[in-house]
Amino acid sequence: MAEDVLKSGNLPENPERATLEGRNKFMGFWFFLGGETVLFASLFGTYLALRNSNAEGPASEDIFGLGLVFIMTVLLLTSSLTSVYAMYHMKNNDFKKMQLWLGITVVLGLAFLGMEIYEFYHYVHGYEFGYTTSAFSSAFYTLVGFHGGHVAFGLLWIVSLMIRNAKRGLNLYNTPKFYIASLYWHFIDVVWVFIFTVVYLLGKVG
């Protein structure tokens, strides 16, 4: 069986879990996501504890603009759906369509990241809201920046998978890789749901 793994062709149902290596990756990745949840929780907890400590610097209701955040939310949510489409085509063994939808996911992710960079730039230069302005600003940039870093890493991950496997087609060796990359991308969206609720919406409500 081992020599068949690199050949593409008829994939079984759930190709991402058909080999021992695939199952290990699947299980290990969920374990990692449990850990990531705790990591982000510590950043959220820090932010919640410090969000009113603005030390005469700008407060959350002064700087947050909901329009931009709404567009960012829709972009990331849509990119989550397009990566679901990619996995749909992966399960139907349609490599080209999977690559296409992954490509669209990457474009949406890049747009999200670009808007986040613009947002931070705007805060720093328009409001003098730097990383060291206040405990609130440090907690804000750490939490949202950490998420932005995850987005950047996820984009690099998906793009490298797409390039590395461009000529291989789908097989039992690379389907687990694509599958866990898409899980990671969904997890980024999970974290963003809490960021737009806890940071931006609660920041406006007070």
Added chain:
Amino acid sequence: MADHTNSVENTDKHEFYKKKHREQMKHQVVTFVMMIAFTLIAFGLVIAEVSAMFTIPIILVLAAVQVLFQLYYFMHMNEEGHQWPAVMIYSGIFAAVLTILALTTITWW
């Protein structure tokens, strides 16, 4: 290898799975529409400046439901063979809730 019978069986299986995938896709599109709707409601409540006592619990619940949608439909936790993923993510959520409670209570009490 009985190639002929195998290939007939395979196309049947193939069709069956394709249909199943299409069914899953439908659920996922519905999930997506619901998540967009929840997002609109959450932003709408805040922009309309509905009273904070009402808005805050609602948007937190909407976020929690969106995350469950994401986990169960987009990340396939509703499919079979996801017992261990559930154990891991719920342990993570358990520790996450403790962390947030601890960090917020030590500053506010």
